[in-house]
Amino acid sequence: MTLRDKTAIVGIGMTDYTRNSGRTVEALALEAAKAAVADAGLKTADIDGLVTYGLGDTISTNVLATDLGLARVRHYADYNAGGNMAAGVVTHAAMAVASGMADCVLVYRALNGASGMRYGGEAFAEMLSRTSVHSDAEGQFLAPLGITMPAQEFALMCQRHMIRYGTTHEQLGTVATICRENAQANPQAQMHGRPMSLDDYLDAPWIAEPFRIYDCCLMTDGACALIVTGAERARDLARAPAYVMAGVTGAGPANRGLMWGNYWDDHASSYAAHIKDDLYAMAGVGPADIDLAQLYDCFSYSVIAQLEDYGFCAKGEGGPFVEAGGIRLDGEIPVNTGGGLLSEGYIHGLNGVVELVGQLRGDGGGRQVAGAEIGMATAGGASPNGGAVILRN
Amino acid sequence: METPRPIRPKPTAMSQPFWDGARVGELRLQCCSGCGAHRFYPSAGCHKCGDDGYDWRAVPGRGHVYTWTVIRRALDPAFQARVPFTVAVVALDVAGRPLLPGTMLDCAPEDLRADMAVDIAFEPYDDDISLPCWRPAGEPEEEKT
Ligand SMILES: [Zn+2]
Numbered sequence: 001m002t003l004r005d006k007t008a009i010v011g012i013g014m015t016d017y018t019r020n021s022g023r024t025v026e027a028l029a030l031e032a033a034k035a036a037v038a039d040a041g042l043k044t045a046d047i048d049g050l051v052t053y054g055l056g057d058t059i060s061t062n063v064l065a066t067d068l069g070l071a072r073v074r075h076y077a078d079y080n081a082g083g084n085m086a087a088g089v090v091t092h093a094a095m096a097v098a099s100g101m102a103d104c105v106l107v108y109r110a111l112n113g114a115s116g117m118r119y120g121g122e123a124f125a126e127m128l129s130r131t132s133v134h135s136d137a138e139g140q141f142l143a144p145l146g147i148t149m150p151a152q153e154f155a156l157m158c159q160r161h162m163i164r165y166g167t168t169h170e171q172l173g174t175v176a177t178i179c180r181e182n183a184q185a186n187p188q189a190q191m192h193g194r195p196m197s198l199d200d201y202l203d204a205p206w207i208a209e210p211f212r213i214y215d216c217c218l219m220t221d222g223a224c225a226l227i228v229t230g231a232e233r234a235r236d237l238a239r240a241p242a243y244v245m246a247g248v249t250g251a252g253p254a255n256r257g258l259m260w261g262n263y264w265d266d267h268a269s270s271y272a273a274h275i276k277d278d279l280y281a282m283a284g285v286g287p288a289d290i291d292l293a294q295l296y297d298c299f300s301y302s303v304i305a306q307l308e309d310y311g312f313c314a315k316g317e318g319g320p321f322v323e324a325g326g327i328r329l330d331g332e333i334p335v336n337t338g339g340g341l342l343s344e345g346y347i348h349g350l351n352g353v354v355e356l357v358g359q360l361r362g363d364g365g366g367r368q369v370a371g372a373e374i375g376m377a378t379a380g381g382a383s384p385n386g387g388a389v390i391l392r393n
Numbered sequence: 394m395e396t397p398r399p400i401r402p403k404p405t406a407m408s409q410p411f412w413d414g415a416r417v418g419e420l421r422l423q424c425c426s427g428c429g430a431h432r433f434y435p436s437a438g439c440h441k442c443g444d445d446g447y448d449w450r451a452v453p454g455r456g457h458v459y460t461w462t463v464i465r466r467a468l469d470p471a472f473q474a475r476v477p478f479t480v481a482v483v484a485l486d487v488a489g490r491p492l493l494p495g496t497m498l499d500c501a502p503e504d505l506r507a508d509m510a511v512d513i514a515f516e517p518y519d520d521d522i523s524l525p526c527w528r529p530a531g532e533p534e535e536e537k538t
Contacts, residue, residue, distance in 0.1 A: 208465065
């Protein structure tokens with residue numbers, strides 16, 4: 001029994017990605033959901049399962065199911081989780097379909113991440129410890145020191161990687177500028193029409209060393225959605241299916257702490273090192289077979305950690321690999337082809353899955369990866385918990 | 394106008410012994426009954442062996458810098474008022490090498506080095522709470538670059 005090739009993503013939808021939607025999260029979710037249904041050539045009534053995730057800032061499945069007028073819901077899940085679950089929700093949907101729990105599962109993420117609830121500050125840290133996303137320990141021992149923003153927590157990890165492997169600011173900046181370059185060919189991207197050079201990056205203000213402002217992902221109002229159904233049904237629908245070859249959500253040892261975790265044995269490594277063997281085994285492919293990757297880039301450093309830990313380069317070589325052009329559109333493994341969270345928008349990682357589906361359909365336009373057949377979308381910043389899916393056309 | 398105070402820690406039943414020690418200038422950690430490792434943060438089970446038995450022990454507050462961040466922009470007014478400041482995560486020189494985050498004192502960001510020896514200090518927040526901080530160790534250390 002394996003999940004491989006049993007299901008496919010058959011529809012994708014999204015709203016505009018903006019700084020101020022002027023709309024409710026509910027309305028954004030509904031627009032993206034309807035767009036995904038239409039893209040698939042399905043009827044709204046075909047949806048019988050829903051999955052979402054968020055940190056108290058998405059809209060719950062019961063609200064969206066009601067807005068869609070669904071006669072019944074056969075399966076639903078609302079994860080109280082960060083971007084570490086951005087691929088896990090797709091895996092969940094694929095599991096639900098493969099096991100007969102539902103036929104058509106709508107997966108979505110909606111948020112007013114710029115005009116509504118922002119990530120960082122005392123209230124945010126307090127919310128994470130109160131809602132069991134973090135334990136009370138993180139809030140108790142980090143917030144009084146001034147660690148209340150994800151950027152600060154990931155800065156601690158990045159600095160550790162710099163200490164161990166000599167990773168440089170220029171290498172971080174190269175991740176950011178390549179994402180920005182890709183966004184120039186993506187009209188959906190918030191940073192479309194706003195190119196950035198490495199000098200621009202280096203001249204930008206510090207947030208939390210080693211991070212400057214452009215090491216940090218965008219804040220975005222918007223929503224995206226996708227639909228997972230069985231492989232057989234997928235073949236008869238409007239668009240070419242993106243088959244789910246593999247999906248894993250997992251963690252390494254002592255993974256307590258979604259951002260800075262005080263217990264981990266190696267803060268310069270990530271969840272990817274712990275899940276990649278299962279992931280590749282399920283898909284029946286290895287890193288050399290992957291044509292492109294949407295690597296969860298809440299911060300520039302996250303890309304470097306994941307490149308190493310998914311085996312696209314040797315451990316510690318992520319920085320030089322990036323600097324040599326390895327992640328460019330014409331590089332060894334094109335990464336974050338739509339601009340990523342750094343330059344397309346922060347729909348909490350689910351937009352990476354949507355971008356991957358578009359690429360596998362050949363709809364990438366000026367950013368299309370030639371011959372894209374197998375791709376990966378990941379979820380997890382550089383902490384020891386996260387997930388990924390591998391899709392093929 | 395008065396600058397707002399930084400966030401006050403909220404001790405729990407699990408962590409109270411740590412804060413009791415901090416108040417009197419003593420570093421107290423859980424020591425695992427199963428494997429003898431010390432750990433931090435306070436937790437119900439040992440992440441190294443899974444044993445749930447432990448006792449609290451006072452340990453020397455000496456360690457070496459594991460990683461750090463220099464915070465130059467903060468969302469909370471209390472912290473924005475003191476930027477730039479450095480938070481260092483220190484590996485303690487005790488069994489299990491637990492990590493302990495604290496504000497770095499008496500050390501400019503450019504002087505901070507990985508593996509630098511540091512000693513703990515407890516800065517009073519109010520009558521009940523003192524916050525762990527780090528200072529460069531008293532004894533001379535060979536500089537590492
Ligand atoms: Zn133990």
